[in-house]
Amino acid sequence: MTPVILGATSVCSLFGVAGLSTTTLTLGGVQVALAAGAAVWQHRRAATLQAELEAAQAAGQELSLARDEALENLCVAVLPVWSEQIEAARAHTEQEIVSLTSRFAELAGRIENVAGNDQGGGDRLVNLMAASQNQLDGILQSLREALSSKGALLNEVNGLASLTEQLKSMAKDVGDVARQTNLLALNAAIEAARAGEAGRGFAVVADEVRKLSTLSGDTGQKIGETVETVNGAIARTLELSQRHAERDTGTLNQSGETIEQVIGAFGGTTREVVERSDALAENASAVGGAIAEVLVALQFQDRVSQMLGHVRDDQARLERLVAERRALAASGQALPPLDTKAWLAELARTYTMAEQVAVHHGKRAAAPAESDITFF
Structure with a gap:
């Protein structure tokens, strides 16, 4: 600070203020030095705050990326399972519809024979x-x-x-x-x-x-x-x-x-x-058997409904999770980690059919046996 005071004294001498006392000049120099120091401190403080703000923004971006990555990992693990379940249901539906078409065609032929006989x-x-x-x-x-x-x-x-x-x-x-x-x-x-x-x-x-x-x-x-x-x-x-x-x-x-x-x-x-017509009784018996087979085949609808219902419920669960995490993020709270294995295990516990378990573990679902049909 001494050079600043001496500089202030020299300036005062140049402007014709040599008649002032040394004490007065010293106080003036102190004031100038304090003002300069305050300006330097404010500049450094502003730089420090700017650096802290940039660091906080970077940390927030990293946290957002971490959240997106966790949710993406869960979706990558769960969505293929959903797709396989839906595909299995679709294939099962197609197979049974083809079978039903054939059975109804046979039934129509038998009815036509009955009408022709009498x-x-x-x-x-x-x-x-x-x-x-x-x-x-x-x-x-x-x-x-x-x-x-x-x-x-x-x-x-x-x-x-x-x-x-x-x-x-x-x-x-x-x-x-x-x-x-x-x-x-x-x-x-x-x-x-x-x-x-x-x-x-x-x-x-x-x-x-x-x-x-x-x-x-x-x-x-x-x-x-x-x-x-x-x-x-x-x-x-x-x-x-x-x-x-x-x-x-x-x-x-x-x-x-x-x-x-x-x-x-x-x-x-x-x-x-x-x-x-004696033939009427025989054809009627055959028609009754065909109708019974059709009724059994129609039970596929229950299986498909269960499979799609489980997928629908799990999708709703994921939607609720996304909404909850968005709410936490919006309020500035820390997001809990996602346990993908626990999620898949919870989904597996909802299965009621062997086909669902097989698809869940990456195996192709086998066609259901007729003995597995249960009337509801």
Whole structure:
């Protein structure tokens, strides 16, 4: 600092301030030196803060890259398993659809043979079905009318619900009036006690009590009228219900008679067809067997549904994980490490079929045996 002070003294001499004391010049030099030192310190501090900021940004970028790398590793491990599971389900579906097509083609051929063996019986069955269709249409129309009656009854019930709400509101008004009446009566007693013989304030309170009593009477009358309305609605509802019950009884009786006629006609025609053609029974047995095989083959849908459901659930689990990690990152919290093996193990625990386990471990899924089929 001494050179700075000497420099300041020389400057003062040049500008004609030699008459100033040495102490004054020394203090001026100290001030100049302090100002220069502060400027240097501020410059160094700014440089230090800039370096710390750049280091923090670099650390944040490295942390972001680490997060992305962990999530990428999980996706790289899990997504191929999902793809293989979906592919196995697709292949299983394709295989079973081809099989079903072949079985249905065979079934159609057998039915065609049955129709050719007894053309006359087939024509009668067609005519009978047409007549039965007309009769069943009439039954359906009756049922539609019955449903319409139920709709009217429901509307009445809805009306009752609104009236009930009014009763609740009126009951609340009555309760409020009662509370106010009690308060006014209490005030009247207090006022009368204070006034003694005069009791002038009691007249005002008594008047208010009478007003509230009148209001209570009006409210009670309204409640009575509403109750009468509700009773009328209930009576109408009961009347409609009775009519509806009588109509349903008639409809059911008529439907029973019609169904008996239809069943009788079907039974007679069927017996006639069976008696006229021995081949019909044999073909019917074959058709029944083919249908049973088709029903068994249709169980593939359950297997496919389970496989795709597990993949869907795991995808949803991954979506939740991504959302949670994004929330943690947005709040500046540290992200927990991802355990890929634990994730895959948890996915494997959801499997219910051997094909899923095989695909999970990188093996090709074998075709399911027919004995493995379970009806649900």
